[in-house]
Amino acid sequence: MPMYRKSLLILLLIVAAVAGGTYYGCYTQDKETIQLDAAAGSSGTQQDLPEVTVYVTGAVNKPGVVTVRDGARTMDAVNACGGLLPTADSGQINMAQVLKDGQQVRIPEKKGESAAANKQTAGQSSAKNAAAAAVVNINTASAEELDTLPGIGPAMAKRIIEYRETEGSFAAPEDLKKVRGIGEAKFRKLKDKICI
Known part of the structure; x- marks a missing residue:
């Protein structure tokens, strides 16, 4: 009889271990399936968003x-x-x-940042745009062309033209310094952009 009880006890332990293992395996498999379904559902909703x-x-x-x-x-x-x-x-x-x-x-671009906006707001003519890209002849340039030079505004362009009309054509680019308001510093900025 003691041997029978031992065998029965061992058999019950084996059955309990198998049942526990089976339950654990089914539980974790269900849990993984639920997680996969949840992940598929969330990605499906993201893909299905309009x-x-x-x-x-x-x-x-x-x-x-x-x-x-x-x-x-x-x-x-x-x-x-x-x-x-x-x-x-x-x-x-x-x-x-x-x-x-x-x-x-x-x-939109900030005012003054866009070349197209500059052309429209300043009302520049095509001749003035071409003059800005090329070297300006100080003996023949109009006030608008002179205005494209760095540091030369409308008032300075008028002075250059008045000097040219009263004193005659410039003999050399350096003669531009004879115009009131154009010193050495301003001339240095202009010298590569002007010619005679």
Whole structure:
């Protein structure tokens, strides 16, 4: 009889261990399945979110058409375009505005930063733009052409023309220093941009 009890006790221990192991295995497998379902559900909801497509132009690093999640803000679209340029005037745009599908977002540049804006606001003629890029002949240049030179404003351009009319043409670029208001320092800035 004692042998029978020992065998029965060992058998019960083995059955309990097998049952415990089976229960543990099923429990962890169910837990992993629940975690995988939750992960698939959360990624599925992210993929199923509606999207909006907007066109971002102006002072951003990579202007173009971008797609962002529905409910995204202007800031999200700007970041999708590589962020703002240093010349961007971010104070002129509402970065917290909710975007709508098909919307155009234009990021303006600071006044005076854009060459196109400079041309429009200053009302420069094409002759003045060409003169700014080329060397200016101080004997034949108009007041507008002289005004394109560094340090020469409308008043100084008028003085140069008056000097030219009263004293005659300049014989050398250095003769420009004879005009009242043009000293050595100002002439150094001009000497590579002028000719006779």
